[in-house]
Amino acid sequence: MPETIIELRGVHKAFAEHVVYRDMNLQVYTGETLTVIGGSGQGKSVCLKLMTGLLRAEQGEVLFDGEDVGEMGQRQLVALRRRMSMVFQGGALFDSMNVLENVGYALKEHTKMSDAEILARALECLELVGLGSDPNLIYRMPASLSGGMRKRVAIARSIAIKPEVILYDEPTTGLDPMNCNVIAHMILKLQRELGVTSIVVTHEMPLAFEVSDRIAMLHDKHFPFQGTPDELHRMSEPAVKDFIEGRVEEGDEGHGA
């Protein structure tokens, strides 16, 4: 049995009357790449935010390395986030800072690296996400970048600190096929060379099948379908088949439903 790094046990999460998770269980093994799929508005982003302590579950436990994230105080959360970083769905780049300051943000917060070291690390990360060719990029402001570039800068910002676990919220949405490949390769490379554990939320099945060791499908407020890409392919449940074959079920996006 592989080691577990993140475990969600009996998690219940609701916003007012709107229940997102009910008795949800999910395990993430150390060093694996787990892909989370599921219809829009069903709670994939919420799942990642629970893991990194941005949201707290009303019931159940969210364990990181055996410790309950929901119980952590400010200082423990900082320590947690030194080891686990998140790529936000919308990028969430800091508008008031240029690309270099964005990518170097966590390094400034967590480490005593000099400006030159931060610059070198930032360039290295930008190279990894396929943004290494333009030397002036680091001085540009996020507002002047294209959507796809912003997304990749956001990924660079999250990997800069060399976390053990990276949570990607739709890392390739809005990218052209070539850059999708760049990101897929980067995820695999980080896993192989640094043993990074990745949790990838995506709608894109080719990416899911390319990078995943396991896939978990969100359905009906929990993860009833989990398995390797092959296992998922062989599942006969209509919900899984529909999703994989592109007949995306639209989740109950209506609030309070």
Next chain:
Amino acid sequence: MGESIREAIEWTGGLVRLLLIALGQGVRRPYGIYDIFYQIVAQGVRSLPLTFVMSLFIGMVLTYQFGEALMWFGAKNAVGSAASLALVREIVPVILALTVGAKIATGMTAELGSMKVSEQIDAIASLGADPVKKLVWPRIVAATVALPFLSVLGNIIAMASGGVIADMVFDVPFAYFYETYVTQLTPFDYISGLLKSLVFGVLVGLIGCYQGFETKFGTEAVGISTTKTVVAISIVILFTDFVMTMMFLPV
């Protein structure tokens, strides 16, 4: 009715909580001196034109009104003494808090609100920093420094513009106006005026930031919380002013 009272109490509670967290975080190293300085420049210096215009007209209008009223009693020479107390103790701090303060606060709400909506505040947290320390603390400190400073400046401008009106409209020489203006004031009047500005500054920073952090979803939400900031600032400033005036001027 019961609902809105409950909401107001919750809102005040949230405000107090944010202030306590900000103070708790702020007194720890690093103090964020650079951010504070940046905010003072951003809020204070950019508010200079508005401060100037507001104070100019407040000084003129108030002196005009007092001059007119005092002329009735044949006491127009007392215009400097009358104007000084009202301006220094009350009008300049309050009007500047309601205009310049509201401008500063809505600016904060709009900025932090759009950061909230685009998940930048979550991103700060997830990159290992504390959003309250990074965003709220420097803004509250800056507003607390900037508003009294602007108030001092506003007082000088209001006095000068009042003196011009006294001289030109009521034939009270500028020098005489100045002299009566200043002798009327005790040190406590200056202090109470400044103290008001200081408290208003805290409130402006706090409400501006709190509303930004409380912004819900979507760009629309930023507009809603910004509007709420204006209403909240108006009510809270006037209420606080009333309480402080009662404290400073025991009958």
